[in-house]
Amino acid sequence: MTVLDGRALNRATLARQHLLARTGTSVPEVVAHLCGLQAQEPQEPFIGLWSRLAGFEPGRLDEALTGRAVVRTHLMRRTVHLVASGDVLAWRARHDTMLRGRVLATYRRELAGVEVEEVAAAGRAVMADRRPRTMRELVEALEDRWPGTPRRVLGELLVSALIPMAQLPPRGLWRRRAGVRNLPLAAWLGRDVDPLPAGEDDPVGQRLLRRYLAAYGPAATADLRAWCGLAGLPAAVKALREELAVFRDERGRELLDLPDAPRPHPDTPAPVRFLPAFDNAILGYHDRSRIIDAAHLSLSVAGHRAVLVDGRVSATWAVRDHLLRIDPLRPLTAKERQAVRAEAEDLAAFLDDDIKHVRLGTET
Structure with a gap:
C-alpha cells in the first residue's frame, strides 16, 4: 500500500x-x-x-x-x-x-x-x-x-x-x-430542508464523504469526524470503500481518497498564502500535522490568522492601528521574506482598511 x-x-x-x-x-x-x-x-x-x-x-x-x-x-x-x-x-x-x-x-x-x-x-x-x-x-x-x-x-x-x-x-x-x-x-x-432518507446505507453520508475527500483528501475517518462533528459515517465509508483509493500515512493510519483527485508531487512549489482565522485548511482535520506543527496548534484554535510559507503555517498576522504585522514562527530565508512581503502588500491593498504599513517581524 x-x-x-x-x-x-x-x-x-x-x-x-x-x-x-x-x-x-x-x-x-x-x-x-x-x-x-x-x-x-x-x-x-x-x-x-x-x-x-x-x-x-x-x-x-x-x-x-x-x-x-x-x-x-x-x-x-x-x-x-x-x-x-x-x-x-x-x-x-x-x-x-x-x-x-x-x-x-x-x-x-x-x-x-x-x-x-x-x-x-x-x-x-x-x-x-x-x-x-x-x-x-x-x-x-x-x-x-x-x-x-x-x-x-x-x-x-x-x-x-x-x-x-x-x-x-x-x-x-x-x-x-x-x-x-x-x-x-x-x-x-423557499423550501424546507431535505428529509433524511430511510434505510441504513446513509446516502447523505456518502455524498458528504465524497465531497469531503474532494476538498480535504486523502484523509482518515478521524479527520472526517473532526471536520463535520458526525460520528465517522461508518455506513457511508463501508458503502463506498470499494470505489475509494486507500493509502497509509507515515504513522500507519489508513487514508481514504477519491481515485482521480489531485495528489501533486511533494516537491511542487507552494506560494505564500494568508489565511483567515479558523481556516478550513487547518481545522478540517483531526491530524493537522500535514500543515501545522504541533507546537503551534493552539494558535489555530485560538483564532490567530496564519501565513503559509512552503505550504506550512510559518507565521501569524494581524491588522492593528493601520499596520499589517506578520510575526514569523520560524526564521525565514531572504527569499521567503520577500515572498511574504509581496503577498502581504497585495492583501493590504485588498483590505484597503487604511493600512499604511506592512511590518515583517521586528523590522522597523
Missing part, C-alpha cells in the same frame, strides 16, 4: 483547497467545493476567498449572500459556516442529531426536565410569521413557558439546534457590522 509522507499530504491539501493556485470559479462554486467556510467571525470568509479566488472582489460574496446562493448557518461542529444553499438543504437533517446532542451535552444541567420537542414546536410557531428575529426576540416570545431556563441557553437550543436557521444579511456583508437576525431556512431559501 502506498505511503504518503507529510509533504505529499500537504501538497494534496493545498491543491484541493485552491491554495496552490487561485481558481477562476464563482463564489458559490468555490464555497460548495470547500464544503463551506467557517464563518463565526463574519469578515474572515472574505480573506479565505481572496486567497483562493483569482481577482476576488468582496461584492461577489455580498451578491451570493443577498442572492441566497450561499447562507450563514450553524452546521459542521455546531459552528457558524458559510455554506452553499443547496448543500445546507441537503445536509442539515443529517446533522440534526449532532447539533442537538452538542447543545444538550453543553447545557445538561440547565436543560434538565425541558421537553426539547415542545421547545422546537413553540419556536417554529413563533417563526411561522416569517419575520426575522434576533435570538433575544425569539426567546422573549417563549420565556414565560420555560421561566427556569436561562435565556442564553434557550436561545442556543432553538437557533443552533432545533430550528434550521439562516443568519440574514447584512450580517456577513463586506465591512458591515450587524447583529444576527434569524429566519428559518425554509422561509429564506
